[in-house]
């Protein structure tokens with residue numbers, strides 16, 4: 001099925017999803033949600049793809065869920081359709097997803113970026129959870145994920161006031177991994193994703209799973225999980241190859257098995 005609200009391309013071993021509703025600042029309506037999730041799942045199932053990048057425009061990664069679509073909804077509609085629950089499928093994608101964020105990442109836009117595995121921000125990026133200003137609260141995970149990223153005090157202030165964070169503050173607070181000039185954002189994100197895609201795919205996927213476990217469990221359980229997965233890696237040909245290549249001072253040729 002074709003995509004109408006996003007552009008979907010491959011760049012080498014990287015799957016690239018670009019939000020493409022410029023007139024609405026990439027506001028996330030039901031169709032955008034469906035298409036992003038569908039494209040990410042297709043890349044996840046494609047053995048030639050090793051990592052995924054999600055990006056928007058220079059003005060807006062996404063200015064939130066589509067307020068005009070949401071405004072007339074009733075409680076029973078949102079409950080029965082379990083509004084926003086389809087985004088959970090994005091967090092079940094097993095390959096790494098990088099959010100390359102320029103401009104506004106507000107409300108659902110900030111929440112979408114936080115569902116990804118890490119965020120690279122352009123120097124003009126602005127993050128916020130402004131739902132309180134339109135009479136609601138975050139509904140795509142913002143109250144939970146933002147709090148885990150930046151701590152209670154800052155998350156509480158942002159959710160209760162709608163204040164936006166610039167890229168510098170987002171980097172200082174641990175929300176983004178680093179900042180690059182806006183004009184270099186996509187190139188840099190693709191470079192990072194391309195590097196990840198060169199590594200052993202099972203090792204990359206197991207690493208993603210282990211880091212994500214840190215958000216879901218206690219420290220002792222997380223460390224035990226990490227150790228068990230680490231042990232399992234010794235069943236991979238890629239472990240033998242990676243360590244042999246180091247000793248033989250050559251580049252590893254991973255077979256993804």
Ligand SMILES: CC(C)(O)CC(=O)SCCNC(=O)CCNC(=O)[C@H](O)C(C)(C)COP(=O)(O)OP(=O)(O)OC[C@H]1O[C@@H](n2cnc3c(N)ncnc32)[C@H](O)[C@@H]1OP(=O)(O)O
Pocket residue numbers: 023024025027028063064065066067068104106107108109111130131134137138139140142
């Ligand atoms: C998922 C949940 C539950 O967490 C909920 C949410 O995400 S609620 C949405 C949270 N986001 C916001 O409240 C931000 C809304 N947008 C803005 O405040 C501004 O648009 C801006 C500060 C991002 C940019 O301002 P400006 O440059 O002045 O552009 P505008 O003229 O305001 O916008 C251009 C155009 O885009 C439409 N737009 C912007 N954001 C949304 C949105 N979230 N939903 C629907 N449409 C949006 C805006 O209405 C304009 O369209 P036209 O009126 O010109 O047709």
